[in-house]
Amino acid sequence: MNQRHCTDYARSHAKAGVGLPAIEPGMPAPAGTGLSRRSMMLRSLGLGMAVYGAGAAKSVDHVEAAINDALGQHKVVVSVFVDGGWDALSVLAPLGSAHEARLTTLRPNLLGTINRAQTSVFAADPSLSWHPAAAGLRDLWNDPSVGVAVAPAVGYASPNYSHFTSRHFWEVGSLDVGASTGWMGRYLDRVGRSDVPIQGVTIGGTLSPTMATGSVPVAAVSDVDNYKYWYPNAWGSLTTEAMAELRAVGSRASGDAERDVARMVSQASMTLVDDLGATAAVPQPTVAYPADKSAFVDGLKDAARLLGTRVGGNALPVRCLALRAHGGYDTHSGQEPSFSTNLRITAEGIKAFWADLQARGEDDRVVMLVWSEFGRRPQENGSAGCDHGAAGTAMVIGKTVKQGMIGEFPGLKAYGTVGAGLMQDGNVRATSDFRGIYSALLEQWLGTEADGIIPGAGARPGAGAFARPALL
Numbered sequence: 001m002n003q004r005h006c007t008d009y010a011r012s013h014a015k016a017g018v019g020l021p022a023i024e025p026g027m028p029a030p031a032g033t034g035l036s037r038r039s040m041m042l043r044s045l046g047l048g049m050a051v052y053g054a055g056a057a058k059s060v061d062h063v064e065a066a067i068n069d070a071l072g073q074h075k076v077v078v079s080v081f082v083d084g085g086w087d088a089l090s091v092l093a094p095l096g097s098a099h100e101a102r103l104t105t106l107r108p109n110l111l112g113t114i115n116r117a118q119t120s121v122f123a124a125d126p127s128l129s130w131h132p133a134a135a136g137l138r139d140l141w142n143d144p145s146v147g148v149a150v151a152p153a154v155g156y157a158s159p160n161y162s163h164f165t166s167r168h169f170w171e172v173g174s175l176d177v178g179a180s181t182g183w184m185g186r187y188l189d190r191v192g193r194s195d196v197p198i199q200g201v202t203i204g205g206t207l208s209p210t211m212a213t214g215s216v217p218v219a220a221v222s223d224v225d226n227y228k229y230w231y232p233n234a235w236g237s238l239t240t241e242a243m244a245e246l247r248a249v250g251s252r253a254s255g256d257a258e259r260d261v262a263r264m265v266s267q268a269s270m271t272l273v274d275d276l277g278a279t280a281a282v283p284q285p286t287v288a289y290p291a292d293k294s295a296f297v298d299g300l301k302d303a304a305r306l307l308g309t310r311v312g313g314n315a316l317p318v319r320c321l322a323l324r325a326h327g328g329y330d331t332h333s334g335q336e337p338s339f340s341t342n343l344r345i346t347a348e349g350i351k352a353f354w355a356d357l358q359a360r361g362e363d364d365r366v367v368m369l370v371w372s373e374f375g376r377r378p379q380e381n382g383s384a385g386c387d388h389g390a391a392g393t394a395m396v397i398g399k400t401v402k403q404g405m406i407g408e409f410p411g412l413k414a415y416g417t418v419g420a421g422l423m424q425d426g427n428v429r430a431t432s433d434f435r436g437i438y439s440a441l442l443e444q445w446l447g448t449e450a451d452g453i454i455p456g457a458g459a460r461p462g463a464g465a466f467a468r469p470a471l472l
Contacts, residue, residue, distance in 0.1 A: 028168040028177035032185070032212025073315045075446055078303065078368040079184065079210055079322045082346065084330035085163065087339060087386060088375035088393035089428070091134050092152055094412060095119060096127030102412040106379045110386065113336045124405045128152065133340040136347030140397060146354055146363075147401030149471055151437065152409040155391035155430030159374065163330070163388075167373040171209040173438050174455040183438055184320045185213035186453045187446065192216040192319065197271060200320040201306065203299035208322035218320075224302045282309050286359055289352040292345050296326040300353040308360035329372065333383030354397070367398035367445050367471075371434070377427055378412055390427035394437065396471055398445075406469040407432030436466035444472045 093114055094103055103111060118132035123141070130138040141148045156175060160166045169175050173183025181189070184200065192199045193216060200218030202208040207220045282305045289297050303323065309316050326349065327342025350370070357363040375392030396406070410429045411421030423429050439450035439457045450468075451458030457466060 027162065027164045029180070030168065030212075031172050031180055031182045031209035032207055073365060074317060074319045076307065076318055076366045077184065077320050077441060077446065078366060079208070079320070080325050080346075080350065080368060080370045081167075081208070081210075081322070082325040082329055082370065082372035084328045084372070085166075085374045085376060085388060086329035086343070086372045086392065087331060087335065088152070088372075088389075088391070089378060089386075090114065090131050090335075090339065091137075091343065091393050092122055092128040092150070092409075093119065093131060094127060094409065095129045096121075098127045099412050103378075106412065107386075108380070109384060110335065110380045113340075122150075124150065124403075125152065125409055128409055131340070131343060133344040134347050136344070136349070136351035137395065138347075139351055140354060141403070143354075145358065145399065147398055147403045149396040149401050149404055149406050149469065151394045151396075151406035151432045151469075153375075153391040153407055153428055153431045154371075154394045154434055154437065155374065156433055156435070157430070159390040159427070159430070161374070161388040161390075163373055168209070170371060170373055170434055171212075173435060173453065176455065180212065181214045182208070182210040182212040183453060184210045184322070185218070187442060187448065188216055188218060188320060189214050190448060190453065191446075193317075195271065196317050198306075199317055200322075201318060202322045203302055204295070204322075204324055208324075211320060211322050221302075223298075224306060285352075285356045287352055287355040289356075290345050290348045292326075294326045294345050294349065296323060296346065297349045297352075299323045300349050301356070304353055304356040304360060304362070307357065307362045307366065325370070331376070331385045332381065332387055333385040335385045350397070363399045367396060367401060367441065369437070369441065370395040370397070375428055378422065379426060390423065390425075391430035392428075394434065396437065396441070400472050402470055402472055406437065432469065433466045436468050437471075439466055440468040440471045443468065444470075 089103075089107075090110070094100075095114075095116065115132055119129040120135075120138050122128040122130055130141075137148070140146050141150075156169065160169070165177065168177065168179075171182050172179035173186070188200045188211070192213075195217075197217040197219045199216065200211045200213070202211055202218075202220040203222075203224075204220065205222050207218070211218050285301055285304060289301060300323065303321050306316060306318055306321070325342075326345040327338065329339065329342065331339055350368070353368075354363060357366055371394040372392050375389040376386040377389045378386075380386050391410075394406075408431050409421070410431050411419060412428075413420045413422065415422050415424045415426070421429055435454050435457065439454050442448050442450040442453055449458075454466070459466075
C-alpha cells in the first residue's frame with residue numbers, strides 16, 4: 001500500500017523573504033520569514049545559499065572584527081527534526097504486559113507489522129521496547145561512552161494537531177503563533193557575534209526556523225564542499241577581480257544605510273566561504289555511515305567535518321547546527337514499510353555520527369536533540385496507518401548526558417479510568433514539556449539562563465514554570 005500523508009503537510013524550512021503558501025487559515029508564519037528585501041541582498045550577489053539575520057541591518061556598523069578573533073571551541077547543540085510527526089508508539093513500542101492487551105485492541109494490524117522477535121526491551125522502562133529499525137538508537141543507549149535521555153511522552157498542554165502550528169511551537173520555543181525568531185536563534189542573539197555567520201548553520205537547502213535570529217547572521221548550506229561565492233557571468237581573471245572588489249566592499253564604511261547592508265552581507269558571506277573552505281583539508285569520515293542515498297546522512301558527515309575543522313589550531317565558532325531527519329513520518333496510511341526504512345536510516349545515521357565525532361575527538365562538546373512535532377494516535381485508522389497524535393518521543397544524546405528518562409510513559413489506559421494515560425480525545429498525555437528540555441539545554445549545557453530565551457522559563461515554581469530535567 002502506498003503511504004498517504006496530509007496534503008502539503010511537509011512544509012519546507014523557512015524561505016527567508018518568501019514565506020509559505022497559506023495552507024491553513026490562521027497558520028502561523030514560519031519563524032524567520034519576515035525578512036526585508038535589504039537583508040536578503042546576499043542572494044543577488046550569487047552566493048550558493050543564504051547568510052541570514054532577520055534584523056542584521058541594525059548591527060551593520062559593528063561588523064568589523066576578523067574571524068580569527070571569534071574562533072573558539074564552543075559547546076554545540078545539534079537539532080534533528082523528524083518531519084511529519086513520527087509514530088512514537090512504534091519507536092518505543094508499549095509491548096510489555098501492562099500495555100499489551102490495550103495495544104492489541106488499539107492497533108490490531110499495526111502491532112503485527114513489528115517483528116516482536118527483533119525488538120529489544122528498553123531498560124529504563126521494561127514495558128517499552130525498541131523498534132527493530134531503531135537499533136542504531138538502541139545501540140547508543142547501550143554504549144557506555146554516550147548518554148541518552150529519552151522523553152517517551154513529551155509535548156505541551158492543550159496540544160495542537162496541525163503539523164504547521166505544532167512544529168512552529170517547537171521551533172520558536174513557545175506557544176506563540178506570532179513568534180518570528182527560533183529558540184536557538186534567540187540564544188545566538190544573546191551570545192553570538194555580528195560577524196560570524198557560521199555560528200548557526202542549517203545543513204540543508206533553506207534555513208531551519210529554529211535558527212531564525214533577530215540580530216546576528218546565521219547560514220544555510222546544502223554542501224560544505226561546494227559552497228562557493230561566484231559572480232554571475234564572470235570567468236578567469238575577471239572572477240578574481242570581481243571577488244577582490246566584493247571583499248573590499250565588506251570593509252568599506254559608507255554612512256549610507258543601503259550600502260552598509262551590502263557591506264555587512266558581503267563580509268559575512270566571504271567569511272562563511274573562507275570558513276567552509278577550511279573543511280577541504282579535513283579528512284572524510286573513517287567510520288561507516290549508512291550506504292543509503294540520504295541528504296540527512298550526507299548532512300551528518302558534513303556536520304562532523306565542520307566540528308572537526310581547525311584554523312590555526314582553533315575550532316570553527318559553530319554553536320548550533322540543524323538538520324532534518326531522513327524521510328517523512330506523516331503515516332496516515334501504508335505506514336509500512338516506509339516507516340521502518342526511514343527510521344532505520346535516521347537511527348543508523350545518528351549512531352554513525354557519534355562514532356565519527358568520537359574518532360575526531362569532538363564528542364565531548366556536542367549534544368544532540370532529536371524531536372518531532374507530535375506523536376501519532378494510539379488507535380490505528382482503517383488505512384494501515386495512524387493519524388495525528390499529541391505527546392511523542394524526543395531524545396537528548398551526548399557524552400555527558402545523564403542516561404535515563406525525561407518524564408514517564410503514561411500508559412494506554414482510557415480517559416476517565418484510574419491511572420489514565422490517554423486524554424479525553426484518545427491521544428497520549430504528555431508527561432514532560434518540550435520547553436523544559438530547551439531550558440535545561442540552555443542552562444545546564446550552554447551555560448546561559450533560559451529566561452529571556454524561552455518565554456515563561458523564569459516563572460516561579462508552581463506558577464507555570466517548566467520542569468527542567470537533569471540532563472547532565
